[in-house]
Structure formats: structure tokens, C-alpha cells
Amino acid sequence: MPVPESLKFIASTLSWTLRAGCVAHLIHEFVYEFTETRGESMLPTLQRNHDYVHALKTHRLGRGLEMGDCIVAVKPSDPEHRVCKRITGMPGDIILIDPSSSSELTNTPNEIIQHDGFNKYITVPEGHVWCTGDNLCHSLDSRSYSVLPMGLITGKIVAANSMDKGFFTNFWGFRWITNSFN
């Protein structure tokens, strides 16, 4: 029985869509991604709303990353969400966890002694990084969930756009995101 021409056409369209979709997905996962970010934890580097970032996925699993790089990672306490942070400690580094927990400005004298924030250190273990948001006051980061396994890192942020700015304002507010430690 001959297959009708229209059915052949539909089947071929669907099959090519599937193949093209898989190519796009692999590029998205292993090479490059352009995606929206929200939240105030990376102010002033990234805005609270309307910001989109260019992420290089070749740096996934922490490959070739350095101190000061901006990264996208899976949130350790909730794998369905992703976070965007800056690496502030590499394996072997000794980190003062959170001196602000003993700050005179926000704590009572009793809490200052209790938290002992100026004496709590951690050595970052092999295969992990310490990461914090640029806006330390409004950031849920390594200070609460401790070191981040490199296996959770999905990419490195290299540039960003602000979509609330017009096309003529420097291509929707395009800027490179650089390593803040170099």
C-alpha cells in the first residue's frame, strides 16, 4: 500500500524537528546558554529583574574556573532551582565563614559572643568551592549551605543584558562580566 504524500511530509517534518531540537538542547547543555536571572543576591553586578546572562557551559563541573568567576550552579538544598554566585574560595583555601554574624551593628553583645563569627573558619575540601553573592546582605550562599561541590556547577557567566533598557542603550545594556579578583 502506498503511503500518502501528506503523511510522508508530516513524518519527515516531525523527525527533523526532533533532531534539530536535540541539537539545540545539547548546545544549551554543553556549550552556551542565554537565560533570565532574578533576585537581589548579585546586585550591583546583576539587576533584581529584567536581566539575562550569557553562560558558557564548557565550564560545567568547575572545569577551568578560578577565584572570582561568576557561576551558575544547582542549589544544593533544592536541585530544581539554580543559583548565580561568585567563587570566593577554591579547594584548600581557609575561609572566615561569616564575620557579620558577630557584627556590633546587628547583634546584641550576648549574640556576638555566642556566634563567635571572627573565629569560625573552614578549609574548602578537594572538589568544592566557596561561593557568595555580590550583595552579601541579601544572599543565601555558602555561608548558610557551606561549600558547594563542583559537580553542581553548570556554567560560567561571561556577559549580561538588561532587557528593560532599549536596543539603542548599548544593545539592551550589554556588558561583560569580569573576574573581580584579577
Place this chain on the structure above:
Amino acid sequence: MAIPNGLKTTLITLTWFPVLYSFTNHVYQPYQISGSSMTPTFNPGTSTTSKDIVLVQKYNLKSANSLHRGDIVMFRSPSNPEKILTKRIIATQGEVVRTKSPPYPKQQVTVPRNHVWVEGDNSFHSIDSNNFGPVSQGLVVGKVVFVIWPLSRFGYDGSSSSTNTSSGGLGSTNSVVNNEMNDATSIQVKRIDEF
């Protein structure tokens, strides 16, 4: 311009590789198990020393209720992201585990949110949560569903949550996992009985 027929077939075949790769990444993928940390479930080394091949499920791993005590999972090693380990889940989020101490610094630990406590079935030859602590669910890359090779042990992993029968073909460890256990102490006692 005429393209030779052979070349055309080759190119068309190549376009299916991304589809195949996406499938093995997100649906199912066979894996070869090396090492003895999951003996006797995998690589028992009794009749032959060849390595087992298992089928690994790659979907439905990230949500809180997708992993259960007794499941065998593959995850990226927290200390070396390029390495993938295979272990059995001993406890999921919120449960209290009695650890093997040393090497673990604390006698007892509550598993944090969206983390799992994993150990090898062969605890004498296993680098597991007793060394690196609870593992984030984000590091889990797959759940072992059944053994493909060798054919003599082909079959579903009886301890897996989806089947949940005690008649699986994966040997003695089933007795540990299929027991209804309410606290971590009994896990520890049961495990010691195995030896």
C-alpha cells in the same frame, strides 16, 4: 549537484546522533560498573571477574520524592566531579543515621534537606557518605533499575521503589533493604549481621 548515495546515507545517520545522545542523557543509559564497593549486588566476583553492566534511569531524579531508601544511585563524587560513583541510599532527607565513626567525625547525623546518605554494600571497600558526608540530590545522575549483564543475573533490582518486591535477583542485600525499618539503629544492626 549530485551527492553520492553512500555519503547521503552517512549524513542522514549522523543527524540521529544528537537524538541518541539526548536519550542516553535524560531517559535511560547502560553503564558498566567497576570496583568492588557494591559487591555482592554488583561485580560479585564469584563465578567470573567480568564487570557488570546495568541500566540506569536518568529522569525523575530531582524532586524530593523521587529517591527512596534502598535505591541504588549513581552520582558525581563530591570530591572529584569527573568521577561517578554507585552506592545504595541508606537515608533520605530528615532521617537520622548512625554513622561509621571514624572516619565520619560525628556518631549520628540528620540528613539535610534534598540530600541523601549513601553507602556501598561492601562497606569494607567503599568510599561513601562516611567519608564525604551527605550528598546533594543535585549530584545524582541516575538510578540503577536493573542488571543487563551477565545474563545469569539479568533482571529488575528487587529493592527499587518502583517494583518493591523481595524476589529480586540481586542477592542477599535485598533482605536488608526490604525490611521495614523505622530508625537508623536497626539499619546499622542489620548491616553488621550481613557479614
